[in-house]
Amino acid sequence: MGVTVRLPGVLRDAVGGETKIQASGRTLADVFADIERRHPGFRARILDDTGGIRSYVNVYIGDVDARGAGGLATAVPDDSEVMVIPAMAGG
């Protein structure tokens, strides 16, 4: 059992060229740790120096914004979809 993690194109290089990967973990922190094991350096792209989610990165578990639901401690149910969305834009 696991979860699907969808990433923006700008993070593709951090996970070996994919924008959709499978991962496992009970919490968001576990899921990111699982990805970090396979793709060292991934967490540094989306977490800040204090270990929290960067202020300009939004993480959704399904339709729930993780920031308001417990941050990295938010539970990630099996088979759910995690989306990592940068707050970037232009124009």
Added chain:
Amino acid sequence: MKDRAALWMVLDAEQRLDLDGKTILDATSGNTGVALALVCAVRGHRVELCMPDKLSVERKRIAAAFGATLALTDPLAGSDGAILHARRLSQDPAYAYLDQYANPANPLAHEESTGPELWAQTAGRITHLVAGVGTSGTIVGSSRALRPKGVRIVAVQPDDALHGIEGWKHMPSAIRPPIWDERFADDHRTVGTDAAIAMAKRLAREEGIFSGPSGGGAVAAAVEVAREQDGVVVALLADGGERYLSTPLWE
């Protein structure tokens, strides 16, 4: 700032196109969208804006309050995804696609208003203009007005493809706006999101200026320029802090 580009583009479309029964269309990350919604409300046009879903709610709500219809696009595809969606919709003749990234009326707004106003307001003392690059309309248009007068143009981009300076483009990783031409700037710099946010906070607490990350980024670059060179350095702040109240920026 963005109201100028929006006004110029809509007035230009009224001149060039038969807008009767048509819906004005554009892709926008937000601030130009708000401006287009405002201008279209006043000019009596329907407007549809393509913007990425799951970004901060303020701009979406303000644009909707002005009567705009929003087409929310895949958040993972970012502003480029919104552009591609607008291009697809624009095949339908019911739409008049403004395409702020390619529309000459966008830089023309700044050539005819922003540039001359900065010259007049500084009584010709301005030596450097510092602005972020989004569509690049501000840089390109202001450059046309000010460079012939000897003003150095400083263009600023985010330092990384993954950034939080809303409204700015990291050109190496984004769809390049057709109006953009690096030669309009004398100096190209980058600013990190953390530095931009830190400066936005300083501006609020030390200067009483409530800006967003892009305003902070422009001032951070301007401070760098002012440390290196003498002169009157002007930074353009195109965003207000109120539009980020739902984000962690001010927590």
